[in-house]
Amino acid sequence: MTSTTGDQPRGTGRGKRVTIADIARRAGVTSAAVSLAVNGRPGVSDATRERILGIARELQWEPSHAARALAGAPVKTVGMVLARPAEVLGAEAFFGAFVAGLQEVLSAADYSLQMKIVDSTEAEIDTYRRWFGQRRVDGVVLVDLQTDDPRIPALEQLAQPALVVGGPGHHGSLPSVYVDDAEATRLIVEHLASLGHSRIARVAGTAEFLHTMQRNRTFTQLGEELGLDFVQQDAGYGASGAARATAEVLRMPEPPTAIVFDSDEMALAGAYVLRERQVPIPGGVAVVSYEDSPLTRGHHPPITAIRRSAVEYGRAAAQRMLEVIDTAAGRPAAPGAIGTPAQAESRVIEPQLAVRASTDPALLGVAHTDLAVGLDAS
Amino acid sequence: MTSTTGDQPRGTGRGKRVTIADIARRAGVTSAAVSLAVNGRPGVSDATRERILGIARELQWEPSHAARALAGAPVKTVGMVLARPAEVLGAEAFFGAFVAGLQEVLSAADYSLQMKIVDSTEAEIDTYRRWFGQRRVDGVVLVDLQTDDPRIPALEQLAQPALVVGGPGHHGSLPSVYVDDAEATRLIVEHLASLGHSRIARVAGTAEFLHTMQRNRTFTQLGEELGLDFVQQDAGYGASGAARATAEVLRMPEPPTAIVFDSDEMALAGAYVLRERQVPIPGGVAVVSYEDSPLTRGHHPPITAIRRSAVEYGRAAAQRMLEVIDTAAGRPAAPGAIGTPAQAESRVIEPQLAVRASTDPALLGVAHTDLAVGLDAS
DNA sequence: CTGAAAGCGCTTACAG
DNA sequence: CTGAAAGCGCTTACAG
Missing domain, CATH: 3.40.50.2300 (Response regulator)
Structure with a gap:
């Protein structure tokens, strides 16, 4: 008997990863067909789709996020830059609760939130530029809005999905969410x-x-x-x-x-x-x-x-952010959204x-x- | 005169993105040379490296995160799954402060933190499996440690970089950080x-x-x-x-x-x-x-x-997480780390x-x- | 409805 | 020290 356990093929993890090529081989179709099937797109018969999905499940296939992103799919990530020291953020009850609310809605939509702490407004704007340049995020949430905020024109110029938390009247042409x-x-x-x-x-x-x-x-x-x-x-x-x-x-x-x-x-x-x-x-x-x-x-x-309710505020912001991203991508607004608001429309949170x-x-x-x-x- | 402004090539953003191929063309070298240059790796003379970096800056090149990840580079992302409702998290001062501390250190190292809220321990373990399967994270931070925590053996089996926040004595073979x-x-x-x-x-x-x-x-x-x-x-x-x-x-x-x-x-x-x-x-x-x-x-x-100091706790956890990731990747521990601790070593936070x-x-x-x-x- | 191919933008051996 | 090539794992037109 030769050792059949413990000898992992190589590197970390167990063996080579499963790809759509493996599934295609097993199913006797091309990898393009697999792609259509797993993405729920038309182009394959229901029978083959079922077969393909079954094999994918059996092989425990997980799509490569990087490959998808490289091929042009959305990266399913929302970014938020914070230009305040960690100590200050940590001392604020609002921050944690807002993030929790954001996370809840984003997680449910399979989006993740990416945050970054910087030490100046210039660094913040630079981060937006780089994130979008690297295609690391599909959209950004802007917080701590100020009067005559230089971030507003900067984001308007980038012409990428961005949501302003705060207002009214100071979010330029960008969509916003704020408490009344x-x-x-x-x-x-x-x-x-x-x-x-x-x-x-x-x-x-x-x-x-x-x-x-x-x-x-x-x-x-x-x-x-x-x-x-x-x-x-x-x-x-x-x-x-x-x-x-x-x-x-x-x-x-x-x-x-x-x-x-x-x-x-x-x-x-x-x-x-x-x-x-x-x-x-x-x-x-x-x-x-x-x-x-x-x-x-x-x-x-x-x-x-x-x-x-900072948690509720975070939820509303996340919901609106997803709508903005969907609209920008030419997709219809997510189900559950009431109508399809114009991109720059604001949403108001009612206080109690x-x-x-x-x-x-x-x-x-x-x-x-x-x-x-x-x-x-x- | 033909219109030279306003007519953006196509799609969102302004024009096609700049790639290393563009830089290579301008510099009269191959894209491989550009890759070596921008990653600070040996293989190009100092003179050409300088020239390449200059052109990259001039063209405002940003590396494609997806392409790098697909080619095997680290994704520079740390994951954290939370199996508690957003309302509960939001009500806790600890959460926000801990996240702020984490963020500070991770941001400085150009890492981002990815969080997800789930509603059960099974879903949490499943998320770890998928994240690593999709290569979406380089490591994960485990919080809310319990006695006989089922997540410990699950993560041990995944054999991927993971840091336990809490202990001592209940983090199995995984490295941990806890307050004394x-x-x-x-x-x-x-x-x-x-x-x-x-x-x-x-x-x-x-x-x-x-x-x-x-x-x-x-x-x-x-x-x-x-x-x-x-x-x-x-x-x-x-x-x-x-x-x-x-x-x-x-x-x-x-x-x-x-x-x-x-x-x-x-x-x-x-x-x-x-x-x-x-x-x-x-x-x-x-x-x-x-x-x-x-x-x-x-x-x-x-x-x-x-x-x-939950903020300090977060910082310590992030620092340790980065070390664990670096060690797993075969890289020397980040500068500033005192020695190169064994993977499973714990770090203790001193209270005041x-x-x-x-x-x-x-x-x-x-x-x-x-x-x-x-x-x-x- | 299905096949074969090109391409996304990098990195990594492997020759010269 | 440099060049030419293969490959990462998908998606997206474009033919059949």
Whole structure:
């Protein structure tokens, strides 16, 4: 008996890979016929197709991704470049959740997401150029949109499938997906109004972000519309600015009964100041955050916040990206898509408001569900 | 004059792509020479190499990734499969930070990370098989390691580069990277002992996780070693279990003066129970968490926690993955690597302890830095 | 509906 | 040190 196990033909893995030529030989057809059969294209009879597929399965054939790509097939990859340090990305709850949502939809469509961290906008644009040049991606997702973003004209010029996350109004001729901040503002204001608040302050983040301007505009507009007394206080960015702005607001001759913060971090800083000044929440001042997170949920009392679900946002972006790629390839939009949107059309994510004890006194004492269960049982 | 702009040759992009054949023609050499030149391999004189590289740059040549892969070059891609729903991943701070760290190192080495979300362990193993079968990845990173993990033997059988994140002792013959939980436990216990605590409780998570067992073992061992009074309370998983266990511990005839929790969520639930029972932190009971997060940092008082830096963890995993791939390809380990570790060797991440007011009364009133600054200035 | 061929853009031996 | 050729595994026209 000669050794029949262990002696692998050569190199890594077990033996030579199975190709369509092997299948063709076994099936008594040409490799072109195999290609048509496995790609579900017309040109072979149903009988031979079945036979070919059977053999392919039997031989455990896997298509060579490289060969397909070289022959001109889509590479089934979406790219995303991040021009922020890993430490910053890692500290943000949004990033992980957004990526998870993207992945879910892309994975299901057998697409993969390719990411790259770079250290400048120039490097980012260069990466787009190279990715498309190398045919490594079928399309790219652009994030962290800014005012007058140089990446927009660069991508427009490349004339390749690209989706902008953010907006509105600053994505040029590119398709985009963004959260409706006007609607978010409306949800907050109407919620507070329904609880009887008529003096409301908004502690706003830096105007560098597009959404800040959008919120400012809607906030002012709703104040006039509803005839309420609205105060806007610019806080710059971060917790320190928010703390300062909150103190400022409390010094007013007739302080507001509710304060709306632009982020979870800002809301927490504001709540800290209120606690210091012995102002009860929500009895003295109600608190709302535009951004939900473990911080707002874990606070005592839990803070009412806009829940835009970063996971859902990622899913929507992936869905739209796939449509853009399909349309560019001249293929009909994927099934499940409602109609076939024009390439440059935007899609809007509708925000929701998670009402918690920081605005609604009836919810005081109710911690987040999991905790509540534990305490009941103890 | 005929139109020389606007009339793009055909298809998407501008014109036919530049290939090494074009460069060869211009340089008066064969395409093989170009290949050697651009890959920095011997076989061409320095003069011709320079000339070739100059022309390549001038023509803005980009290598075809697909062609390279088809011809046998590495695909420069690392794969990671996640068998958890996007919602769960998105809710975890660890995921985003780990991915950011991975990305940083892989991007710098011109590798990309390919992820896929699946819904079962079988699908995960199948994905590995297919990825390697299609030559879509050069190696894979395995996460969420469990006891008797079926993915380990499956990957061992595939005999392809794979790195296990987690351990020790459960990664079979595969190389791994993990955080040193024994050291983490030692840091916590020694910190508490130095503050004079001699009755310490540990509220432990589910024993399904390898690290739980490791912590249990070290905790018990240190108790004997230092002659302290140690109590272990199993809490199962999550906040409710932790709340129950904390209540249990407080009912003891001689309650501990410090409680160590297995996660940030558990620590928060425990702190909530202490607050309910009017037990001051850290005056009545000191609190420590094995997991740092915005929850522990944002709590009042901020909670002392093990900081293992998920970003750093990701970086270490990527670094090790690249070494494993290089070694498998017969290449020397990347520069910067200390020595050339054997394939199956593990690497250990050293944890740190972030000391905060939940254990050290001297730090009471000190919120996290950013906040503190804001308050000083207001 | 099926066959034979060319081509995608590289890399890798193998001669000179 | 350089040239000519084969081959990686597919897809896509183009004839029969």
